[in-house]
Amino acid sequence: MGDPKGFMTTPRQEWPRRPVEERVRDWNEVYVPGALLPIISKQADRCMDCGIPFCHEACPLGNLIPEWNDLVSREDWRAAADRLHATNNFPEFTGRLCPAPCEAGCVLAINQPAVTIKNVECAIADRAWEEGFAPPRPPERLSGKTVAVIGSGPAGLAAAQQLTRVGHTVAVYERDDRPGGLMRYGIPEFKMEKHHLERRLEQMVAEGTKFRTSTAVGRDVGAAELKSRYDAVVIATGARAWRELPVPGRELTGVHQAMEYLPLSNRVRQGDLETSPLSAAGRHVVIIGGGDTGADCLGTAVREGAASVTQLDIYALPGAQRDEDTDPWPTYPVRLYRLSAAHEEAGDLRTAPVADADARLFAASTLRLDGDRQGHVRSLHLVEVDARRRPVDGTGRTLPADLVLLALGFTGPDRADGLVDQLGLDMDPRGTIARDPGFATNVPGVFAAGDAGRGQSLIVWAIAEGRAVAAAVDHHLTGSSRLPAPIGPYDRPMAV
Structure with a gap:
């Protein structure tokens, strides 16, 4: 705790938005540029020494929220960035796009406005890029194993980055002309400017991840043919079959x-x-x-x-x-x-x-x-x-x-390209890809992550699934894994 009395003396203050008349005339992000950093250290001071941080359980990534709140309150941005990236590959995405279930689980929220966790996360991520705290992390050596990741949304990107960093050779297949999935073509610019996405993709390329765009698996390349060329396949195509x-x-x-x-x-x-x-x-x-x-x-x-x-x-x-x-x-x-x-x-x-x-x-x-x-x-x-x-x-x-x-909303993966049928994947009653407790499908060497297996969900769950499936694939390829697996395929948000 940077300030033991911060939650009593400091009111909640969020990142201010630009005036409506100004922002509707452009497509830039709605927030006032530069207005977050002057207020965020005091906002981080509001994080209580609550003993059991329920924000950990509310966040599927298991973000170390009280730790990086304390570091931000002390303005130790490098350490805060290290803590944040320890559990989240893309905090600048979640800091802008996630509805913040962590704040709903904040202990302070029992009877007061919650800590501005999402704003703190965004401030750390942006500061990390400004200060060079997020350099590429290429592997020290290659494993000789190859993995195809189908889909470049948050689940696919998280899986690809984790697997690349432990030495596997990873190629990401995307049917659109640019990677990013719905973060690219579904999320408007005023919610997240695309330079945030481009910066992460450049980092991934520098680490060794390959991208194959304008390639629909099942149509442009046969699914069985693709499977034969790789030691493992991760399906992260999302749930794009609309209602x-x-x-x-x-x-x-x-x-x-x-x-x-x-x-x-x-x-x-x-x-x-x-x-x-x-x-x-x-x-x-x-x-x-x-x-x-x-x-x-x-x-x-x-x-x-x-x-x-x-x-x-x-x-x-x-x-x-x-x-x-x-x-x-x-x-x-x-x-x-x-x-x-x-x-x-x-x-x-x-x-x-x-x-x-x-x-x-x-x-x-x-x-x-x-x-x-x-x-x-x-x-x-x-x-x-x-x-x-x-x-x-x-x-x-x-x-x-x-x-x-x-x-x-959406019901499950889009089957128009033929991927599901060509591989002969089992589907569950909800119309999503069936998986065992280790994210594996009924086809040996093929795994499913994100909305394709979970159904329509939040970006934070997609990233958590991407990290978890990477651990499962790493174990499948090498017999063990030190990669974190924050959730299982059957985990769900806290509910009554």
Whole structure:
């Protein structure tokens, strides 16, 4: 503890966001540049000597949070960076993108605002890069073993980096033209600027990891052929099979999946396109789905200049405080009213005048979509539902809709490329790849990690799975492993 009384004398202060009117005119990260470091040491002082740090259990990576909080409060940034990287390959990703279950499990959060763990993590990671505390760590010698990692999202990258660092020759196969998975083409620039990703990829290349982009395993190269060329294969393709909306009018032009819309906007930012063919500029946009992907669509549509944007959430408007019966401390409160940067922007700009809060309509279920004579969507009909999702009489309404985006989540790995079927992988009842306690599939030498095996989850769980599967593969190849395995394939977040 840098300050034994810090949690009593210092209020919580978060990284301030730039003014809404300023940030919606660009695609830079929403936070005030340079405003985090002046406040973060005092915020780290709020970490208590709590005896049993439940933040460890709430974080699947097992981050050494009290240790690096103490080091930051003393401004020992090198030691803090060492502690942070001991458990997390990519803290600058999680410090920006993770919803911070660690903060939900903070002991201080029992009756006060939690320690700003996520902000502290981000500050350490950024300082580590600025000060040169994150150099490449190539192996001292090679093992002679080869591993193919299929997929370059956070799970695949974490597995590849861990396996490369212990001496295996690793090649990462990615079907897109650049590595990064959804961090590249799914996450908007205003949530994480891509130079953070590029910096880590450059580090991995310097360590010896090979990248094979524009290569869909199962289509561009046969899955069985690939398996025959490597001593082990890790499948980390994510859960990219999206959920559909089975309502009349789904076939109309102008109705798209979120993961058709967001990548095009990101490609504009990458310089691949001048404008997105699905741009929301001047259009009435309705986003169906109340999760993070829907919020990413919201912030993107606002920046593209939509005429209006409304987000539909089938759940009722949640409360501002944790429900101790359904989400008791230290579990992560799923149903809690949160105001993301995108929702703050939409609320201030009044993009949805009919919304219940910010740009969202809660307890809203889509009945049908109507179009014009050319077959283009023009309106959306919805109804309010009760807690059991039954329509409430007399609550129907119609919204103008030129662009409808489906952000309903994902069911499991996309099987269109043929990877799963060519290898003959067993699937579990949820539609994800079946695994044993050691992350191994039914095919010898083939392992599965991340959302492909777990199902749709958080970035912090993906990185934890990547680290754990690396330990399993290392043991498979050498008979033992000193790599950390923070979680098992059947571990789940704390819940009642």
